[in-house]
Amino acid sequence: xxxxxxxxxxxxxxxxxxxxxxxxxxxxxxxxxxxxxxxxxxxxxxxxxxxxxxxxxxxxxxxxxxxxxxxxxxxxxxxxxxxxxxxxxxxxxxxxxxxxxxxxxxxxxxxxxxxxxxxxxxxxxxxxxxxxxxxxxxxxxxxxxxxxxxxxxxxxxxxxxxxxxxxxx
Numbered sequence: 001x002x003x004x005x006x007x008x009x010x011x012x013x014x015x016x017x018x019x020x021x022x023x024x025x026x027x028x029x030x031x032x033x034x035x036x037x038x039x040x041x042x043x044x045x046x047x048x049x050x051x052x053x054x055x056x057x058x059x060x061x062x063x064x065x066x067x068x069x070x071x072x073x074x075x076x077x078x079x080x081x082x083x084x085x086x087x088x089x090x091x092x093x094x095x096x097x098x099x100x101x102x103x104x105x106x107x108x109x110x111x112x113x114x115x116x117x118x119x120x121x122x123x124x125x126x127x128x129x130x131x132x133x134x135x136x137x138x139x140x141x142x143x144x145x146x147x148x149x150x151x152x153x154x155x156x157x158x159x160x161x162x163x164x165x166x167x168x169x
Contacts, residue, residue, distance in 0.1 A: 002033075002132040003057040003142065004118055004136075005026065005151060005164075006038045006041075006147075006150060006154065007041060007042070007153060009038075009151065009154040009155055010038050010039050010042045010045075011155060011159060012050055012158050012162075013039065013154055013158050013162060014044070014045055014049075014165050015037070015047035015150045016163065016165070016166050017097075017162065018044075018047060018048055018168060020097075020162070020165055020166065022048065022096075022097035022098060023038070023041055023048050023049065023094075023096040023098070024048060024095050024096055024097065024098040024099065024100065024102075024157070025049075025050045025051055025052065025053070025090045025091065025093075025094035025096040025098070025099045025103070026029065026039070026047060026052040026053065026090065026099070026100050026101070026102075027052075027053045027055055027061075027065050027086040027087060027089065027090035027099065027100070027101040027120070028052065028053070028054050028055065028101070029054075029056055029061070029077060029102060029103040030042060030053055030078075030102060030105065030106045030120060030145075030146060030149060031102050031103070031104075031146050031150055031151065032047075032054060032146070033148050034146055034147075034149075034150045035052070035100060035102065035153050036049070036052030036054075038150055038154065039052075039122075039154075041137050050094040050095070050096040051094050051096075053093070053094075054065075054088075055086065058072045058077055061077065061086060061146050062084075063080075064089075064093070065085075065086055065089030065090050065092075065093050066092070066093070067082055067085040067086055067089060068085060068090040071085055075078060075121035075138035076115070077103050077126070078104055078105055078115055078119060078120075078121055079103075079105050080121055080123075080135070081086055081131045082103055082121070083101045083102070083103050083123030083133050084101075084124060084125075084133050085119040085123075085134045086103065086123050087099045087100065087101035087123030087124055087125035087131050087133075088123075088125045088134050088138045089161060090125070091125040091126075091127070097123070097126065097127050097128075098124070098126050098127075098157065098161060099123075099125040100122070100123070100124055100153050100154075100157055101122065101123035101124075101126070101128075102120060102121070102122055102123075102149055102153055103120070103121050103124075104118075104119055104120030104121060104145070104149060105117050105118065105119050105120070106118075106120075106142045106145045106146050106149075107141065107142050107145060109142070110141060116137060116163070117120055117145070118137045118138040118139055118140070118145050119135060119136075119137050120135060120136055120138060120145070120148075120152075121133060121134075121135045121137070122134050122149075122152065122156065123151055124156065124157065124160070124161060126162050127161060129161065132160075134156075136147055136148075136149075136152055138152075138159065
């Protein structure tokens with residue numbers, strides 16, 4: 001994966017959002033704003049990128065986008081339940097049409113048998129399609145895991161939400 005790949009994905013996402021007259025927001029933990037940065041690398045992105053939330057700590061997840069403290073305590077930050085709440089909370093807070101949320105363990109520390117380094121959960125929310133979540137386990141060092149997570153988030157937003165919507169316009 002290269003910066004060229006991320007740029008191409010951002011262009012696709014931006015063009016689709018522009019055609020749909022829609023906006024997107026991000027809620028990021030392990031990627032630290034990398035998805036928002038990649039999106040806003042595209043000239044004109046202010047027309048379709050609403051805002052990004054870097055919610056690295058549990059407190060930030062709770063304060064900024066309303067993730068329930070009980071969910072964080074019960075499931076941990078790197079979980080399906082948390083990314084679902086992150087995505088929905090970001091969607092609501094930004095009043096956007098789409099939201100992407102990411103929480104994971106980029107390493108090199110922090111992994112466990114249950115959640116090894118490279119585990120990343122993704123949440124996607126849409127005003128029209130609800131909220132879905134999925135996870136991946138990426139290989140590589142911290143930078144590589146974060147890059148792969150950024151690419152996966154953009155690719156999934158494009159393929160699963162925007163591409164199909166464009167076909168109906």
